[in-house]
Amino acid sequence: MTDLSSTSVAVSLPSSLHSLIEVENAAVVLGGRTIWQNVQLTVQQGEFLAILGPNGAGKSTLLKALLGLLPLAAGTITVLGHPARRGNAAIGYVPQRRHFEADVHVRGRSIVRLGLDGGQWGFPLPFIQRRQARMAAARVQEAIDLVGATAYADRSIGELSGGEQQRLLIAQALITSPQILVLDEPLDSLDLRNQQGVAGVIRQVSRETGAAVLIVAHDINPLLAAVDRVVYVAHGQVEVGTPQAVITTETLSRLYNTPIEVLRARDGCIVVVGQPEEEISYHAHRAR
Numbered sequence: 001m002t003d004l005s006s007t008s009v010a011v012s013l014p015s016s017l018h019s020l021i022e023v024e025n026a027a028v029v030l031g032g033r034t035i036w037q038n039v040q041l042t043v044q045q046g047e048f049l050a051i052l053g054p055n056g057a058g059k060s061t062l063l064k065a066l067l068g069l070l071p072l073a074a075g076t077i078t079v080l081g082h083p084a085r086r087g088n089a090a091i092g093y094v095p096q097r098r099h100f101e102a103d104v105h106v107r108g109r110s111i112v113r114l115g116l117d118g119g120q121w122g123f124p125l126p127f128i129q130r131r132q133a134r135m136a137a138a139r140v141q142e143a144i145d146l147v148g149a150t151a152y153a154d155r156s157i158g159e160l161s162g163g164e165q166q167r168l169l170i171a172q173a174l175i176t177s178p179q180i181l182v183l184d185e186p187l188d189s190l191d192l193r194n195q196q197g198v199a200g201v202i203r204q205v206s207r208e209t210g211a212a213v214l215i216v217a218h219d220i221n222p223l224l225a226a227v228d229r230v231v232y233v234a235h236g237q238v239e240v241g242t243p244q245a246v247i248t249t250e251t252l253s254r255l256y257n258t259p260i261e262v263l264r265a266r267d268g269c270i271v272v273v274g275q276p277e278e279e280i281s282y283h284a285h286r287a288r
């Protein structure tokens with residue numbers, strides 16, 4: 001059951017940063033195939049990490065391993081000092097490709113509230129139920145405020161735009177005050193303005209709550225203003241570092257095992273040429 005003793009969604013920041021996630025020499029094998037191996041990754045409080053790479057490289061697999069949904073073939077993953085485990089309330093998760101059709105007539109606010117153990121909270125005594133309900137409502141409102149969704153939270157989720165739905169799903173993931181926020185392609189199918197808007201909301205939430213963010217994306221473009229490090233997954237290898245260190249001709253050519261050229265424009269934009277998946281992709285890079 002969710003602890004509602006505090007109505008605050010925010011996570012207090014300690015005086016010094018500490019590791020929330022430690023991945024040591026991890027490997028995952030699915031269907032007899034090694035998806036990735038030798039993964040080393042440490043995630044600090046408040047960090048914003050983008051997980052990049054071509055289709056099928058193993059980005060979602062990495063998130064699932066962090067969530068304890070997949071066994072490791074080798075190595076360890078430690079989350080907040082304990083082995084990664086299923087159902088960890090310290091992790092808020094926005095899964096891939098969740099979209100509500102127009103005929104879904106559930107208020108946005110109700111969708112957010114489902115984050116409180118799927119609405120399973122409550123006690124048998126009426127006066128405690130009322131108190132719990134008030135606290136839950138306050139928690140829901142705080143999460144809605146955090147993502148800037150107050151104006152449309154009482155409308156049917158099915159009639160909201162993709163960006164509005166995405167903000168409410170992020171609010172749902174924030175409801176348990178997670179110390180880690182994990183999002184699988186939350187910018188997928190949004191237009192550029194909404195991609196930047198949702199990315200900005202996630203960055204803002206991370207700053208306000210101290211939550212670490214791991215976000216899977218195909219396009220680094222709308223994220224580079226916010227991102228601290230990238231986790232690049234390709235051909236069974238995982239490279240971790242700042243965008244300036246990882247999105248380079250040398251590193252991407254090595255990861256893809258084919259010549260890749262990374263060009264940097266005077267305005268800070270990065271252009272990547274020659275990725276097998278797509279011939280040219282643009283990575284806008286803004287100095288941070």
Ligand SMILES: Nc1ncnc2c1ncn2[C@@H]1O[C@H](COP(=O)(O)OP(=O)(O)OP(=O)(O)O)[C@@H](O)[C@H]1O
Binds near residue numbers: 054055061
């Ligand atoms: N249960 C499974 N059994 C066998 N192979 C699997 C299983 N689940 C996933 N895979 C394979 O593992 C690989 C990595 O999948 P994953 O979903 O992590 O890729 P991804 O990088 O997130 O891709 P995308 O960008 O297309 O979402 C894919 O080749 C996929 O087919």
